[in-house]
Amino acid sequence: MEKIDVKKVRCQAKMLGTTVTVVGAMLMTLYKGPIVDLFWSKNYVHTSQNQSYVTHTTDRDWVKGSILLLIATFAWASLFVLQAKALKTYKDHQLSLTSLVCFVGTVQATAVTFVMEHKASVWQIGWDMNLLAAAYAGIVTSSISYYVQGMVIKKRGPVFATAFSPLMMIIVAIMGSFILAEKIFLGGVMGSILIVIGLYSVLWGKHKEEDERAEAIEANKIVSVVAITMPKQMPDPLKI
Structure with missing residues (x-):
């Protein structure tokens, strides 16, 4: 679906931007570094329970989790x-x-749910956060997001739609720090910068591609108009 010509600058920009975005996402996930104190979370004091949870996390079943994560991706x-x-x-x-x-x-x-849950209580619906979470997941993250995603793919293609996926990591980190006062590490900041740079490079390449496509369509229209207005048979100069 996506045609790549490595000799063209726009294709190089898209490939380089994709690589930089992936590197930024991996850096944001795998590297922490020192804590970056922000003005809305630097005065927040973590409880001993949260600190013990952070320092005593285990890597149990990390192989299964990694395999399932790769399959989901x-x-x-x-x-x-x-x-x-x-x-x-x-x-x-x-x-x-x-x-x-x-x-x-x-x-x-x-x-x-039938396979994993064997209690009838999980099917009970009440006026609580469970109902709000299910409604939000069904209406916003599924119905509306799939419809808007289809509109973007229809107009710009799947590459343009997937280019914005890494921004979810940045939005989650910012909202988690602002609402839940979670700590932001230097690796997250560096990864976010690389993701933004890679996204700009991909979008620049797609913009140039759309410009070239529009110019080609306009050139074809001009050629068609000229072909219609020209006489079908030109006089032979030898007969004249």
Whole structure:
């Protein structure tokens, strides 16, 4: 779906931006470094319970977790590719496609819940945070996000839509620090800067690609107009 010509600057910018974004996300995840005190969280005092939780975390089942995380990441990346293919079939029925995706996700979640949970109390719905969390997950993070994601893929392509995915890590870090007063480490700041730089590079490459495509379309229109206005048969100068 994405054509790459390594000789063109716009393609080099997209590849370099993608690499920088991945490096920034890995740096933000794997490296901590010293704590960066922000003005809204530097006066916050962590309790001994939180400190013991941070210092005594174990790496139990980290192999299984890593494998499942890789599978989830691959499945999430495949969703954009499959959605781009499906939008070609459901070009004028994007809302129906979103409803179908949400329905299949509901059936899958129900089946997993039946397998993992054997208590009837988990199906009880009350006016509490559980209902709010389920409603937010179903309406905002599933229905609206899939529909908007499909609109972006339809207009700009899957690369443009996936380019903004690493920004979720930055938004989560900022909101966690602002609302929950979580500490931000130097690695997170450095990784965020690299993610922003990589995102700008990818978007710059996509912008140049759209400009070239628009120029090509305009040139084709001019050629078509000239071909229509020109006479079908030119007189032979030898016969004249």
